[in-house]
Amino acid sequence: MEIKTDVLIIGSGIAGLFSAIKISSFADVILVTKKEKNESNTNYAQGGIAAVISGDDSFDKHINDTIVAGAGLCNEEEVKSLVEDGPGCINDLIELGTHFTLEEEKLHLLKEGGHSKNRIVHAHDLTGKEIERALIDKISTIPGIRIMENCFAIDLITEHNLKNQKNAESTPRHCWGAYVQNSKLNRVIKIISKVTILATGGLGQVYLHTTNPAIATGDGVAMAYRAGAKVGNLEFIQFHPTSLYHSGPVTDRHSFLISEAVRGFGGILLNSSGEAFMQKYDTRKELAPRDIVARAIDNELKKRGDDFVLLDITHKNGEEIKTHFPNIYAKCRGLNIDITAQPIPVVPAAHYSCGGIVVDHFAKTSLKGLFAIGEVAMTGVHGANRLASNSLLEAVVYAKRVCEYLKLNLVKTEQTKHIIPDWDDSGTLTSDEKVLISHSQKELKQLMWDYVGIVRSDLRLNFAGRRVNNLYTEVEEFYKKTKIFDSLLELRDMITCASLIIKSAEMRKESRGLHFTTDYPDYLRSPKDTILQNTFHRS
Numbered sequence: 001m002e003i004k005t006d007v008l009i010i011g012s013g014i015a016g017l018f019s020a021i022k023i024s025s026f027a028d029v030i031l032v033t034k035k036e037k038n039e040s041n042t043n044y045a046q047g048g049i050a051a052v053i054s055g056d057d058s059f060d061k062h063i064n065d066t067i068v069a070g071a072g073l074c075n076e077e078e079v080k081s082l083v084e085d086g087p088g089c090i091n092d093l094i095e096l097g098t099h100f101t102l103e104e105e106k107l108h109l110l111k112e113g114g115h116s117k118n119r120i121v122h123a124h125d126l127t128g129k130e131i132e133r134a135l136i137d138k139i140s141t142i143p144g145i146r147i148m149e150n151c152f153a154i155d156l157i158t159e160h161n162l163k164n165q166k167n168a169e170s171t172p173r174h175c176w177g178a179y180v181q182n183s184k185l186n187r188v189i190k191i192i193s194k195v196t197i198l199a200t201g202g203l204g205q206v207y208l209h210t211t212n213p214a215i216a217t218g219d220g221v222a223m224a225y226r227a228g229a230k231v232g233n234l235e236f237i238q239f240h241p242t243s244l245y246h247s248g249p250v251t252d253r254h255s256f257l258i259s260e261a262v263r264g265f266g267g268i269l270l271n272s273s274g275e276a277f278m279q280k281y282d283t284r285k286e287l288a289p290r291d292i293v294a295r296a297i298d299n300e301l302k303k304r305g306d307d308f309v310l311l312d313i314t315h316k317n318g319e320e321i322k323t324h325f326p327n328i329y330a331k332c333r334g335l336n337i338d339i340t341a342q343p344i345p346v347v348p349a350a351h352y353s354c355g356g357i358v359v360d361h362f363a364k365t366s367l368k369g370l371f372a373i374g375e376v377a378m379t380g381v382h383g384a385n386r387l388a389s390n391s392l393l394e395a396v397v398y399a400k401r402v403c404e405y406l407k408l409n410l411v412k413t414e415q416t417k418h419i420i421p422d423w424d425d426s427g428t429l430t431s432d433e434k435v436l437i438s439h440s441q442k443e444l445k446q447l448m449w450d451y452v453g454i455v456r457s458d459l460r461l462n463f464a465g466r467r468v469n470n471l472y473t474e475v476e477e478f479y480k481k482t483k484i485f486d487s488l489l490e491l492r493d494m495i496t497c498a499s500l501i502i503k504s505a506e507m508r509k510e511s512r513g514l515h516f517t518t519d520y521p522d523y524l525r526s527p528k529d530t531i532l533q534n535t536f537h538r539s
């Protein structure tokens with residue numbers, strides 16, 4: 001089956017939905033998403049969006065905070081324009097129906113770690129959910145947008161797919177759409193588009209513990225890399241120090257975030273002997289920056305062979321705890337943990353990918369016709385470490401820029417004249433060996449957690465690289481012989497992302513921002529020695 005459209009958008013988080021709405025005013029849009037339309041990282045974002053709103057804040061302060069967090073690797077021009085475009089994007093979200101929390105009819109602004117001013121626009125502690133609701137409601141009123149749920153983008157269409165046609169052997173230069181598996185009908189659709197926008201979110205599921213929902217398997221980065229697009233800075237994975245530890249099946253794990261505010265409220269981290277340990281690592285103890293707290297917890301766990309540490313707020317007033325943290329209280333209560341009387345088992349968890357598909361100011365990738373926005377993209381604004389609440393902002397700012405770019409340039413773009421072949425699954429068989437997938441997935445997540453997590457070393461990366469190569473070979477063989485299904489596609493993409501993270505981590509011979517290695521514990525201060533942006537494409 002073949003469908004043609006002007007613009008194909010892959011993903012229905014904030015980036016995909018926002019761009020679909022804006023582009024629909026001048027072009028036909030198909031938006032495919034692999035599960036239900038609201039299932040996305042966006043839906044779980046709690047804190048909010050950073051923007052300069054208050055009179056005592058300034059663009060310079062927000063720019064400076066972002067650059068300090070980025071540990072010397074931010075693209076400063078991009079940071080400047082991100083921050084300057086912020087307030088306008090908040091207005092756009094409000095105009096599209098988002099209800100942010102107000103105080104005396106003005107936006108209520110929170111402060112988060114690393115921000116020198118109150119600038120976090122939020123909808124209580126469910127900001128992402130409210131944004132998804134508003135954007136999905138808006139889209140339901142726009143006939144020019146066709147949303148296709150349960151449609152899994154498998155691979156991008158490029159010159160590589162033109163077997164036996166002119167250009168067949170040339171290096172991929174263009175993207176002409178994607179092959180998409182309709183998972184309900186079990187059928188692969190060929191969607192041919194003038195322009196394709198990847199808005200597929202993050203890759204936290206590559207790790208054993210992650211705050212990211214099950215959809216975050218890095219499909220966009222893997223597809224783009226296979227298609228020949230440039231990727232970069234994938235060593236910079238942000239780990240949130242405290243997510244709720246639970247011992248469910250490994251493949252189901254999507255850890256609930258225990259917000260920084262609990263430590264801000266006086267929560268104390270204890271090891272399995274009941275000892276407070278943060279003073280050994282930083283004078284700011286529990287209030288040290290995220291990466292320091294995450295490394296301290298990781299060290300305690302690795303030293304002692306434990307699975308989790310404890311976050312204790314039982315010394316605080318029980319009623320106040322319930323008032324300040326109603327969601328956390330309710331979530332833990334549901335798991336038989338009364339946080340007013342018992343410490344909370346917590347573990348760091350993969351939270352955000354600062355790297356991704358390399359894009360320019362207008363979200364253009366290195367392939368013509370392919371754009372990337374949101375967490376899947378590497379815009380350069382986060383450098384080596386993301387400032388809290390800058391990711392939703394980045395997603396909206398670059399989604400808006402793609403629209404502005406396409407508004408001027410889409411008329412000059414034509415559909416490909418090539419005959420794009422149908423998806424070829426001849427010679428493949430339906431498999432009842434799903435255990436191969438679940439086992440390999442567990443193995444991958446565990447080895448990425450143990451060897452390529454918060455603290456790395458050359459030896460660990462080398463071990464991990466060899467094991468991931470084995471998994472790659474086994475899964476590719478299985479993929480070539482088997483009729484595709486979603487978990488196989490996800491595993492394949494997760495393995496590709498894992499190998500890209502390892503490769504990037506091996507390339508960076510220093511510790512900087514979110515990348516810490518015991519072999520090169522120091523920051524290379526000389527720009528001449530530092531790989532500024534760690535970018536590469538498939539050779």
Ligand SMILES: Cc1cc2nc3c(=O)[nH]c(=O)nc-3n(C[C@H](O)[C@H](O)[C@H](O)COP(=O)(O)OP(=O)(O)OC[C@H]3O[C@@H](n4cnc5c(N)ncnc54)[C@H](O)[C@@H]3O)c2cc1C
Pocket residue numbers: 010011012013014015016032033034035037038039040041042043044045046047048049050127128151152153154199200201202211212213215216219220257351352373374375376388389390391392393395
């Ligand atoms: C628990 C949590 C809290 C957070 N809190 C904040 C916060 O307070 N502030 C902040 O700025 N950031 C926060 N973040 C980060 C932020 O939520 C994400 O970076 C952002 O939502 C990413 O948006 P996105 O549109 O790029 O991707 P997502 O929202 O993840 O959407 C990706 C979409 O792509 C679809 N998709 C993926 N692969 C395929 C495929 N192969 N085929 C078809 N569809 C596909 C998915 O189903 C999904 O619809 C948080 C993240 C988490 C997990």
